[in-house]
Amino acid sequence: MNLESFILGVIASSLRVATPLIYGTLGELFCERAGVLNLGIEGTMFMGAFSGFAIAYFTGSAELGILGALLIGALSGLLMGFFSVKLGVNQHVSGLGITLLLTGLSLFLSRVVFPEFRVLPSIENIPPWNPFGKLPWLGQIFQQYWLTYLLILILPFVWLLLFRTNFGLNIRAVGENPEAADGAGVNVYQTRYFALAIGGSLMAVGGAFLSVAQLGAFSPGIIAGRGWVCIALIIFANWRPLGVLWGGLLFGGVFALELRLQTIGLKLPYETFLALPYIVTIIALAFAGRRVTGPAAVLKPYKRE
């Protein structure tokens, strides 16, 4: 294998691997910017992967699968809202509870819906799209799924929404200082619910990308901690959309390099490469940890007096 095709291969798979991470982290961005740490992310991505797959299997339409996952993700966000906004209970525990519930529910339903399969069936996944044809380099890199290309639109849209609209200003206000926002006439509860619903749907689409687009299959190990990597990524990204893009690509690169290095056959146990992204995440946090602080109202429930 020559160096050029190796590098192009790593870049192409970085984009692929980064896609679910970027969707998940953008989802978490909405939640945390509005003042809620959503540890339901792992379960929401898992539920998105399962529901997207199941809907695509029974309707025969991958697009409907993605759409269904999006709606279910929004419901998961609203459930997090019920606990963190309406009841104002501990966000760590309620978020983990949602992850445990959605993970268990997905596994339970997968056995109920596909009882006759010992191994879950696979579906015709969404084919990748290659806009550059046989052009050198670009043609080799851009063989991606449409959900990856869609990020080119979503990222600027998220930035505009958060930093150039009233709605985005409200989200950031309730995440920094809900008392002041309330005083200025912002409906804190409603804004947080909206942000959590948007966040949940983005997370679920990230999960559905894996099952519906990339793999065409669902398995219990499909998310494998990617949600927690997103929670780390957002710190790394300093709670900014552009940072999410760079962070996602960097982490995608680490995952992709790990896959490629395995195929070259370096003399290391393959588990070393599998563990590498998690270890790199921890090290990255150690470097990012000191200098960053998130939105001030995260973890603090708001009670209107």
Next chain:
Amino acid sequence: MKFKFRIERTPSPLWMIALLPVFAVVITFIISMLILQIAKANPFEAFYYILISPLSSRTSALEVLVKATPLILTSSAVTLAFASGYWNIGAEGQFFAGAITAAFLGTQVGGLPSYLAIPTMFVGAFIAGMIWAFIPAWLKVKMNVDEVVTTLLMNYVILFFLSFLLNGPWRDPVSGWPQSPTIADSAVLPKLLERSRLHLGFIVAILAIIFVWFILSRTSLGLRMRAVGRGKDAARFMGVNIGQTLFLTALISGGIAGLAGVTEVAGIHFHITDAISDGFGYTGIIGATLGNLNPFGAGLAAIFLGLIATGAQSVSRSMNLPVYLGNVVQALLLLVTLSIILMRNYSIKRVT
């Protein structure tokens, strides 16, 4: 005659608080009914197999305690951490650290008598759990890195380490199964009762509850821990060394979670596979929360969670429902309890 009620923000009467767990269980099962509808199963039959059937015979009732043993340990570990303001979500990884150590030491202590071999494994697993908890604790105290994410990620790292051991040095040379060699006879935890799998690990789990209670409420370290748990700013003002307290909390919590690894390896399976944990570390978070961060409450909650886990197996055998029903019910119980616990602060008054 007309009755009018209103809800007031005053603490509930004691009988109400005592009834809250009952409400929580009832509401959990009402929600579970909806899920069982999807599976086209009779909910009352399913509830019978989950809650009643395990208690209907001596063997299965003792099996509840067997299932509860690792959960009591992880629930105590999480209780200590959460009560002290350290969000240790890594009990799962610390459990695996203890289990790997027990599987290793268990094969090495064949020459020793049981009264030396078994304590060696428990001490080794405690230290291993502490080591696995050390990295997130150090990052938290020295580098100000949020422990929630790092403890979670460490859970995945150790799974890959175990997978490496099972596919490499520990792979069974004859069968090729990814499972570690069987531990020595002297390392096997003795049974407590005839015709039952209940083993010494259950006693260790009970001792762990008492240990956590003792630390939290009878030592000066525990006083500092609870002060940090109530609020870091106030604790700092009182002159508590926050970093040191969090660090010790993390290590002790990790060590206790590591002990659960011994009970499973040396009490039940006698070797380790990558399927040895049914999410014990995460269920420990449920146990600690249901127990209201009280070690004795956590112990009782863990036994109840053990009942659900045993019941899930019996419902799966008898009604051919996926065993994951147990995980769903446990998670629902956590979320319902979180909501219902708020009712402690309210009471219903009749308006006259």
